[in-house]
Every structure is written in structure tokens, then in C-alpha cells.
Amino acid sequence: MSDCLFCRIVAGEIPAKRLYEDERCLAFADINPQAPVHLLVIPKQHLASTAHTTAEHAGLLGDLLAAAAKIAVEQKLANGYRIVINTGPDGGQTVDHLHLHLLGGRHMGWPPG
Numbered sequence: 599m600s601d602c603l604f605c606r607i608v609a610g611e612i613p614a615k616r617l618y619e620d621e622r623c624l625a626f627a628d629i630n631p632q633a634p635v636h637l638l639v640i641p642k643q644h645l646a647s648t649a650h651t652t653a654e655h656a657g658l659l660g661d662l663l664a665a666a667a668k669i670a671v672e673q674k675l676a677n678g679y680r681i682v683i684n685t686g687p688d689g690g691q692t693v694d695h696l697h698l699h700l701l702g703g704r705h706m707g708w709p710p711g
């Protein structure tokens with residue numbers, strides 16, 4: 599989608615600090631980090647949110663989680679980390695291209711705000 603910020607990052611039209619890439623997933627540094635490590639893991643294919651997924655996306659969702667776990671090892675987050683997916687207005691989603699936040703390098707509080 600040409601008017602989607604994260605699709606434009608996938609296409610290389612908007613710069614980002616790319617830290618991981620495979621056939622279906624891309625990870626890059628969040629522009630406004632909330633932890634010492636704060637990356638976004640996204641599908642290269644446009645998908646607006648988890649609310650737009652069906653059973654046919656199960657493989658892709660698994661790939662995103664597996665990519666996040668692999669990146670966590672690369673980022674040396676052996677003490678743990680948090681994966682967050684915001685969905686829709688109440689979930690706090692501000693970019694309508696599905697993304698996992700991978701946060702680490704500090705202790706995470708609970709419950710989230």
C-alpha cells in the first residue's frame with residue numbers, strides 16, 4: 599500500500615534502521631524507543647492489524663513471533679523481554695500495518711497503561 603508508512607519502509611522509500619529481514623518479515627528500530635531495545639517486527643505484506651487476520655494468516659503470525667524470538671537472542675535479551683501487539687484505537691494502535699513491539703533491556707511493569 600503506497601500510503602502506508604510501514605509499507606514504505608519495507609520498500610525502502612522511508613529510511614529505518616533495519617536489523618533483521620527474511621522472506622516474509624522485517625524488523626527495524628522504533629523511532630521513539632520505550633526501552634533500551636525497542637524494535638518493530640512487521641510482515642512485508644500489508645496487513646492492517648490482528649483484527650484483519652484469519653486462519654490463513656496463522657503461518658505468517660507464527661513467522662513474526664519466531665522472528666522476534668530470534669532477534670531477541672541476537673539482541674542478547676537473555677534476561678527476558680516483552681512482545682506487544684496493539685490493535686485498534688483502544689489497543690493504542692497508531693500505525694495501521696500489523697507490528698510486534700519487541701521491548702527489552704529493562705524490567706517491564708505490569709499491568710501496562
Ligand code: AMP
Binds near residue numbers: 603614628630690
Ligand atoms: P503502535 O502505537 O502500536 O501503532 O506503534 C507504532 C510505533 O511506530 C510507535 O512506537 C512509533 O514510535 C513507531 N514509528 C512511527 N513512525 C516510525 C518510523 N518512521 N520509523 C520507526 N518507527 C516508527
Ligand code: ZN
Binds near residue numbers: 599605606645
Ligand atoms: Zn502497510
